[in-house]
Amino acid sequence: MKVLIVGAGIAGLMTAYCLKQAGHDVTIIEKSPSLRTDGYVIDFFGSGYDAFEKMGLLEELDKIQIPIKTMRYENLDGKLRFTLDYNLMRKRLKNRLHSVLRSDLEKLLFEKIKNNVPIYFNCTVNAVIQTIDKVHVTLSDDKQESFDLLVGADGVHSGIRNMVFAQDDTCLEEMGYEVAAFLVKDNPVFCQKETVISINLPNKTIITFPMDKETYAAFFMWKVDTKLKKTDNLNVLLNQIFAGYHERLDSIFTHAIPSSYYHDALLQVKLPTWSQGRIVLVGDSCQAVSLLAGQGASMAVAGAYCLVEALKQYPISSALLNYENRVKPNIDEIQHIAWRMAKWFIPASATGLIIRDTLTRILMTPFIFPLFKNYFVSKSIISPK
Numbered sequence: 001m002k003v004l005i006v007g008a009g010i011a012g013l014m015t016a017y018c019l020k021q022a023g024h025d026v027t028i029i030e031k032s033p034s035l036r037t038d039g040y041v042i043d044f045f046g047s048g049y050d051a052f053e054k055m056g057l058l059e060e061l062d063k064i065q066i067p068i069k070t071m072r073y074e075n076l077d078g079k080l081r082f083t084l085d086y087n088l089m090r091k092r093l094k095n096r097l098h099s100v101l102r103s104d105l106e107k108l109l110f111e112k113i114k115n116n117v118p119i120y121f122n123c124t125v126n127a128v129i130q131t132i133d134k135v136h137v138t139l140s141d142d143k144q145e146s147f148d149l150l151v152g153a154d155g156v157h158s159g160i161r162n163m164v165f166a167q168d169d170t171c172l173e174e175m176g177y178e179v180a181a182f183l184v185k186d187n188p189v190f191c192q193k194e195t196v197i198s199i200n201l202p203n204k205t206i207i208t209f210p211m212d213k214e215t216y217a218a219f220f221m222w223k224v225d226t227k228l229k230k231t232d233n234l235n236v237l238l239n240q241i242f243a244g245y246h247e248r249l250d251s252i253f254t255h256a257i258p259s260s261y262y263h264d265a266l267l268q269v270k271l272p273t274w275s276q277g278r279i280v281l282v283g284d285s286c287q288a289v290s291l292l293a294g295q296g297a298s299m300a301v302a303g304a305y306c307l308v309e310a311l312k313q314y315p316i317s318s319a320l321l322n323y324e325n326r327v328k329p330n331i332d333e334i335q336h337i338a339w340r341m342a343k344w345f346i347p348a349s350a351t352g353l354i355i356r357d358t359l360t361r362i363l364m365t366p367f368i369f370p371l372f373k374n375y376f377v378s379k380s381i382i383s384p385k
């Protein structure tokens, strides 16, 4: 089967890897000039982890793991509120949890396919027409080509979704929060070895992940405030929201690496159907759950795996339905989890923060966690090996 994948993110690259392993003829187009480098760390567990195991990728995943031992909850001035043992959290998930840089996960998958899947950067789709047995595509360089299947893996702001399925205003749900993330260099305050640091203010959260002795990844989440001056400049925006609380916090901005900037609203995608004819969506383009669920990348990987498994067993139209029926109910559940996690990650008041902290410590105890696990983590849709 000749397949075009639009988007070289985690979903697109995993789809390409699985399709290639199944013997298909795959091409990827990506609108950016290269793989993206925006800097944030993700926790990778659950269905995606299980799909990686099935595809024999766990050894490579181990190599890009960022070692984290402690999660330290601090006040603005660095005073400790409490710590969580990260290894204990990992143990609670049977050691099937890895923290990795999103761009490293993309690179891992890219390395697996780069020699046998052509990837065209700076390229996108301008027009799509379907006939009974083909999808005819006009690319941004005016080239026209026909495929048996088109996979839209172009993220939460998907162009393929807009062209073929639904406009943003009918399927993008704003959660009322925004996120910014970037890498920070030469700022030892937050470069604590193997330690994630979390600082909360009402409606605002800052988390830092250590990368090496000099570099860490920082991400900021905040509740949207309509009173703030609108601006497209991330520095100006973050200054309005976070500057002036404490010099420690201000120091993050002065050491930020601008080329790694990421900024977006927290969004969920809710689409009635994930395929039309020979066009199908994977990853955030059809199933974005938002970072609050902590499973977007994992589910992008799992969705890609399930799509290709279905294509191995059924003709295209039944395969696309089978894929959707297997993955979508789980996504609905994870989207609910994300709404719950909003209050957990970004408490609205000082009292909410104290309650959250107390509950967090109780929940992490060995006998309590199993009782509430499903409240935070969805069941895997991939059966274990």
Ligand SMILES: Cc1cc2nc3c(=O)[nH]c(=O)nc-3n(C[C@H](O)[C@H](O)[C@H](O)COP(=O)(O)OP(=O)(O)OC[C@H]3O[C@@H](n4cnc5c(N)ncnc54)[C@H](O)[C@@H]3O)c2cc1C
Pocket: 006, 007, 008, 009, 010, 011, 012, 029, 030, 031, 032, 036, 040, 041, 042, 043, 044, 045, 102, 123, 124, 125, 153, 154, 155, 156, 157, 158, 159, 160, 179, 180, 181, 219, 262, 282, 283, 284, 285, 288, 289, 290, 291, 294, 295, 296, 297, 298, 299, 300
């Ligand atoms: C700060 C932060 C923390 C997160 N933490 C976690 C976590 O802990 N665990 C977890 O599992 N997930 C997490 N996520 C979510 C996760 O990163 C995403 O769900 C996942 O990366 C989605 O992958 P994707 O390939 O579907 O989309 P994307 O990563 O958005 O990739 C889409 C690709 O398509 C390309 N593209 C877009 N439009 C076009 C077009 N028109 N033509 C061609 N190419 C196009 C883009 O350039 C991009 O390369 C987090 C997200 C953020 C922002």
